[in-house]
Amino acid sequence: MSANLGRNAAQQRTCQRALHGSAQGLLSAPLLHCDSAHAPDPVGPKLAQKDVMTTTAIRAPYPGLRRDGDLMDECIRVAPRRGDAPPRQEDAWRIGTMRRIAAAKIRFGGCEALMDDAMLIVSELLTNALLHSGTQEIRLRLMLQGGFLRITVDDGMPATIELHDADDDAEAGRGLALVAALVKENGGTWGSNDQGTGVWCDLRREGESR
Incomplete structure (x- = not known):
């Protein structure tokens, strides 16, 4: 009996090591699939294939915060373009990071x-x-306000911000027209601050009445 206990203890330790392997090993190892056709069945006859239950993981949308207030208010430093x-x-990388x-x-x-x-x-x-x-500095602010998501980008450089129709062959000048079209499609408005240093856009949040 003591020999059997020794063998059982050794088998148990082997199973524990297999079940509690390092996190790195578990993350990198492929999933193992059980072949029921070759698995012993100590209880009774095997279940028919149609009776086997499977599950699928589905990521539900994050409910999020619905109350008004700031979601983000960040600035990045950039080199003036000449x-x-x-x-x-590195400036393009900072823009990408801010987007994420x-x-x-x-x-x-x-x-x-x-x-x-x-x-x-x-x-x-x-x-x-x-x-x-x-x-030399760009600020991005996101906030929830009165049923809208407000997006504000401020570069600190006063300018007259106007919407112009870009030519069909123009390589630039379409950005603000695209912004205005997206805002209108989402039941919102857009404009610039009093100093002309930034543009804000309001997009109506899902479920809010127009």
């Missing part, structure tokens, strides 16, 4: 239904500030 020179790689943070904050705020259009607007306004303002 002439037609492309922006510095904005996407997470929009989801956190319960505005996933606006995600695609909101991120297009964020991208257009951030890119415009980086390429055309000559600024």
Whole structure:
């Protein structure tokens, strides 16, 4: 009996090591699939294939925060762009990082239904500030306000912000027109602050009456 206990203890330790392997090993290892056709059945006859229950994991939308208030208020430092020179790689990287943070904050705020259009607007306004303002600092603010998601990009450089029709062959000038179209499609409005340093856009949140 003591020999059997020794063998059982050794088998138990082997199973524990297999079940409680390192996290790295578990994350990198492929999933193992059980072949029921070759598995012993100590209880009774095997279940028919149609009787086997399977489950599927589904990620539910994040409910988010629905109350009014700031979701994000961040600034990045950039080098002023001179002439037609492309922006510095590190500045483009900072813009990309700010976009990823904005996407997470929009989801956190319960505005996933606006995600695609909101991120297009964020991208257009951030890119415009980086390429055309000559600024050294760009600020992005997201907030929930009175049934709307408000997006504000401010570069600190006073300018007259007007919507112009871009020619069909124009390589630039379409950004603000796209922003205005997306805002209108989402039942909102847009404009600039009194100093002309920034553009704001309001997008109606899902479930809010028009």
